[in-house]
Amino acid sequence: MANHKSALKRIRSNETKRLRNRYQHKTTRNAIKKLREADKKEAEAMLPSVISMIDKLAKKNIIHDNKAANLKSNMAKHVAAI
Secondary structure, rough: OOOOOHHHHHHHHHHHHHHHHHHHHHHHHHHHHHHHHOOOHHHHHHHHHHHHHHHHHHHHHOOOOOHHHHHHHHHHHHHHOO
């Protein structure tokens, strides 16, 4: 167990950030799944918001930049092919 006040605070803040990151990542994954199951019109409407969610995850280093690019590319291809 940590002995310093600053270390205890770091543990608390890390846990808060971990939970927030987990929530945002899971929400984005669910949005991607929903987009893949949607029909053309719905998918086109959802695409900008899902891409925005992915960009936010990449910006905060929750996912890697290249993974974000791959996800966005695959979703754009999927929507165009519907």
